[in-house]
Amino acid sequence: MSTEPFDEFLRLSAELTAFEETDLLGTGLAHQYLAKVRAACGDDVVVALLDAYRAARADAEDDGGRRDPILLDRALRHRIFSDDRLGPVARNVVKLWFAGMWYGLPPEWTDRYGAHSAAETSTVTSASYQEGLLWRAIAANPPGAKAPGYGSWAEPPRIEQRYLKGAGK
């Protein structure tokens, strides 16, 4: 199956963040985030990450092409999060979506895998702070941006049902 790296990155991001692709595209920053990961870690790491994701999907599919979410979860942990090279990058992709920042990877990672630009912490664009998924996850507005309306702070946060504990997805 050949798909564009961007589409693969988007699908992987949906797995990593528990937000739908529509929400991820809705930030208007998906392309910039992929470019950021490439700039920080290099294209080889991005290719390896997306390859591992493809392999994890294949692990979780039965003969009919149906995907078992539990198997996929296990395969992602095995192939990506437990991997010394890809695990820290995948965790950083989660942070990138939620906080709009690239957090510098530790020297242990850059010493071993090169890509020294990955060690620098930086924002992606001026919009990425306010588009951080963390604000939607906690149903708050990013302080200083996206004015929520006078008095809205007196109301309980409107967290989507599927993100509430025990609600399942």
Add this chain to the structure above:
Amino acid sequence: MTASTINTRDDLIDYLHVAIALEHATIPPYLTALYSIHPATNSDAAHVIRVVVVEEMLHLTLAANVLNAIGGSPDLTRPGFVPSYPARLPDGEDDFYVDLRPFSPEAVETFLNIERPGAAPSGRSRLVPTPDGGRPFLVSSPTVEGMHFYSIGEFYEEIIEGLEKVAAADPGLFSGDPARQVGPEYFYSGGGAAIPVVDLDSARRALRFIAEQGEGLDSGIYDDDGELAHYYRFRQLKLGRYYQAGDHPDSPSGPPLSVAWDEVFRVKVSAKLADYPPGSELEAAALDFNADYEAFLALLTQAFNGQPGLLLDAVPYMFRLRDAFNRLVRNPLPGSGGHHAAPTFEVPTVAGSGPEASQAASDTAQAVGR
């Protein structure tokens, strides 16, 4: 002169229902253009559109105040209240269609058409026969079949004259409960204040304000408060320059205004749910938006029916709608040839009635609702 088409309180109530729907009908097209603008670009244009759209919300509120003052019940939830876009408006003897468009020269041209001053030539009727076929006009006469108004301005003149006539014959016309009025304590922002309507004088002021803030006074491009009329606000975008006091309408002399027409999400013009891939996440997001918008209109209806305090809750609601709107327009619409998604404003969300059926249903609901 033709005879008045308004003879009774019921006629007035019918007209004011149309007025509320008309004021609302301008809001989705303005919002679509506003939110199609790329973040952090086109700040001049975004500001111009934002000011106008907030003032259209004020106009809607003022029309609801007049309706409440004569004992009517505003209802923003009736089928047909939200038009099916493109919606049809008059431009004198001709007509034009209002689409949900991305910010573009075509969109600005439409906005100029919406707000264009349009007094019928003296001696001509302010009512124009509606040709058969096509979509219903937003300013059709609710009392004379097959006729619509020459312009929005003439439509409001008809209501003002009708109010004067009915009030003269019926001293109890303004018997509505004053507690249903929305005053400035519930509506802040933009130019102009919410005028509580309790008598003929305040009703006239409210309706004149609506007409004049849109089209400009006969005397000039600014009103008494130094507010630029909507028509001229949009003209600035076309001419690339701001007006300042004393300017001739054709030659603004203020600072230049820069517009970057390319810094825009090319949303599909007047997108419908049918344009969305069936069963897709994106379709679900578009459906959610319509459902939220429908619930929002229900909240406004409650606010206009004796609970004006609910308008304070409506403000955060509008910001949530804004955020959902922004998320949709950033999503490419698959299969649309490179266009982006946008809310379809197909409300009510229950399917099963075309525009004609909706129009008929809304007339029925209106009569029953009293």
